[in-house]
Amino acid sequence: MHGLINRSIQSFLRDTYGQPLWLRVAQDARLGFENFEAMLAYDDALTEAVLNAATAALDRPREALLEDLGTYLVSHPNLEPLRRLLRFGGVSFVDFLHSLDDLPERGRLAVPDLHLPQFALVSYAPNQFVLRCRAEPPGFGHVMVGVLRAMADDYGALAMLDYAGRLAGVESISIELLEARFAAGRPFSLISGTHP
Amino acid sequence: MAGRPLTPAAPLGLPPKALAQLMPMYLWLSAEGVIRGAGPTLGKLLPGNPLGQNLSALFTLRPPRALGDGADLATLTGVRLQLQLKSPPATSFRGIAVALAEGQGILLNLSFGIGVAEAVRIHDLTDADFAPTDLTVEMLYLSEAKSAVLQELRAMNRRLQQAKVAAEEQALTDTLTGLANRRAMDQALDRLIGRSAPFGLAHLDLDHFKQVNDSHGHGAGDRVLQVVARVLTEETRTGDIVARVGGDEFVLIFPGLAQIEAMGPIAERIIARLSEPIDYRGEPCRLSASIGMTVSSLYAKPEADRMLSDADRALYASKSGGRSRATAWSLQDPPPTDRRGRGPQPPTEGSAPAVVAKKP
Numbered sequence: 001m002h003g004l005i006n007r008s009i010q011s012f013l014r015d016t017y018g019q020p021l022w023l024r025v026a027q028d029a030r031l032g033f034e035n036f037e038a039m040l041a042y043d044d045a046l047t048e049a050v051l052n053a054a055t056a057a058l059d060r061p062r063e064a065l066l067e068d069l070g071t072y073l074v075s076h077p078n079l080e081p082l083r084r085l086l087r088f089g090g091v092s093f094v095d096f097l098h099s100l101d102d103l104p105e106r107g108r109l110a111v112p113d114l115h116l117p118q119f120a121l122v123s124y125a126p127n128q129f130v131l132r133c134r135a136e137p138p139g140f141g142h143v144m145v146g147v148l149r150a151m152a153d154d155y156g157a158l159a160m161l162d163y164a165g166r167l168a169g170v171e172s173i174s175i176e177l178l179e180a181r182f183a184a185g186r187p188f189s190l191i192s193g194t195h196p
Numbered sequence: 197m198a199g200r201p202l203t204p205a206a207p208l209g210l211p212p213k214a215l216a217q218l219m220p221m222y223l224w225l226s227a228e229g230v231i232r233g234a235g236p237t238l239g240k241l242l243p244g245n246p247l248g249q250n251l252s253a254l255f256t257l258r259p260p261r262a263l264g265d266g267a268d269l270a271t272l273t274g275v276r277l278q279l280q281l282k283s284p285p286a287t288s289f290r291g292i293a294v295a296l297a298e299g300q301g302i303l304l305n306l307s308f309g310i311g312v313a314e315a316v317r318i319h320d321l322t323d324a325d326f327a328p329t330d331l332t333v334e335m336l337y338l339s340e341a342k343s344a345v346l347q348e349l350r351a352m353n354r355r356l357q358q359a360k361v362a363a364e365e366q367a368l369t370d371t372l373t374g375l376a377n378r379r380a381m382d383q384a385l386d387r388l389i390g391r392s393a394p395f396g397l398a399h400l401d402l403d404h405f406k407q408v409n410d411s412h413g414h415g416a417g418d419r420v421l422q423v424v425a426r427v428l429t430e431e432t433r434t435g436d437i438v439a440r441v442g443g444d445e446f447v448l449i450f451p452g453l454a455q456i457e458a459m460g461p462i463a464e465r466i467i468a469r470l471s472e473p474i475d476y477r478g479e480p481c482r483l484s485a486s487i488g489m490t491v492s493s494l495y496a497k498p499e500a501d502r503m504l505s506d507a508d509r510a511l512y513a514s515k516s517g518g519r520s521r522a523t524a525w526s527l528q529d530p531p532p533t534d535r536r537g538r539g540p541q542p543p544t545e546g547s548a549p550a551v552v553a554k555k556p
Contacts, residue, residue, distance in 0.1 A: 037355075038348045081344045088337035091323045110341030190336050191317040 001047040006036040012072045028053035063142045070146020087188045093157035127177040141171030156185025203233025223304040237325040243283045255279045370440040373425035381439035385500040396453035396491045399507035402444040403484040403519040416476040423474045454493045456524045463487045463522035486514035487522035
């Protein structure tokens with residue numbers, strides 16, 4: 001698993017539950033080091049070990065933890081650069097949903113060895129969508145539920161999101177857009193540090 | 197789109213809004229260069245209302261050339277153009293102009309060049325100011341993503357650099373020769389003294405090393421030091437410690453060696469072998485070695501600094517006695533300075549650094 005993903009999980013655990021918890025997880029997972037490097041690649045087994053150690057240490061279900069991770073990725077100030085890169089996906093929440101099909105390519109443009117899950121968005125009605133992702137590690141769909149929830153907030157959209165299960169390695173999320181401009185949302189300008 | 201096109205009509209039989217969607221940065225010019233219509237994004241960038249103004253009043257061409265009447269305009273069609281706003285912030289554009297049907301004038305489509313990020317910042321543009329086919333926003337995404345990646349890499353390089361410095365500080369090996377370094381030597385001496393184990397200590401300095409460096413270059417010097425390291429390793433036992441402690445200075449530690457007389461033959465062998473010419477690119481480099489020796493059994497309470505200093509004084513005696521020889525330290529009435537003390541000074545009578553080995 002790419003260091004960026006492992007590093008995100010580390011930041012999430014550290015920023016949410018504190019450095020001592022992270023150190024304990026790193027030890028329980030037998031990482032042999034205290035910090036993931038964002039720009040290195042790691043064995044997939046390490047990611048799995050960290051997630052298992054974290055669910056055990058926090059006594060929280062894996063799904064809930066992964067969803068919180070997704071929310072954290074978009075909404076925590078420490079990861080503002082990531083939120084910005086996601087916002088480049090579109091001018092509205094629906095635009096953003098459609099941009100997810102391109103997400104792996106967008107990721108690779110920035111970091112050539114970054115392999116993000118493949119997404120496919122299906123629209124059943126103007127405001128009803130299902131997002132499918134073929135993802136590793138299992139449960140990545142829960143991360144996406146958190147990401148989408150936070151992105152809907154970011155765009156000021158009101159949406160209902162549900163994890164709809166996993167079948168043959170494909171996880172599904174149902175999305176119902178109740179209101180596209182429910183709130184003001186957070187500002188975004190094309191150039192970092194300026195607000196239109 | 198963000199704004200409305202600044203024209204009541206548009207060429208090509210298109211409604212102005214449709215043309216604006218396709219090309220938010222178009223200019224429609226009369227054959228004389230008068231602006232008849234402008235796309236909404238361009239409208240944001242131009243000072244005041246551009247309609248009715250001449251193109252040459254608002255833009256300059258790059259490289260500079262006359263821009264004005266109909267004849268000039270015709271020469272601009274079909275080629276890549278570089279334009280610049282006359283008013284601040286002098287934004288640059290690239291463009292392409294095409295001649296419309298007779299009497300319809302010229303259609304000029306502009307885009308930002310490489311300075312797009314600056315233009316977007318200055319003019320406060322948004323996604324909606326660009327045509328959906330335009331990759332400007334992707335370019336901004338990419339530039340921001342790469343900056344973030346670069347920042348991570350920079351931070352990692354910094355951490356690696358710090359780790360390297362820390363590792364070097366803890367290192368026990370001399371990188372050029374692979375011998376122990378001064379830190380490893382200090383640790384070995386502390387260990388032996390801590391255990392009260394007897395040991396011999398030899399301080400070796402190469403003779404004529406500077407001449408080798410001066411006449412054959414530093415490459416030769418490095419090569420010589422590597423050969424010397426190999427000789428010293430070959431001429432000592434597995435448990436002995438050979439350390440490079442300076443440019444051409446070495447310290448040899450012989451655990452278990454209690455009699456200074458036993459060091460003589462070893463020193464003699466080493467000097468003999470180091471006196472053999474060393475080949476560097478077909479050229480023989482000639483040098484030799486001077487050695488000063490002491491053993492822990494000479495001291496009631498051996499101390500590393502004291503023994504090193506005594507071995508150093510014995511080495512000085514070898515140097516001043518004509519080089520290429522070994523001198524053993526003796527405790528009777530040691531001289532007051534070492535060879536780095538008050539300049540060259542032969543050992544006083546009776547202080548007894550005694551030559552026990554000479555080049556055969």
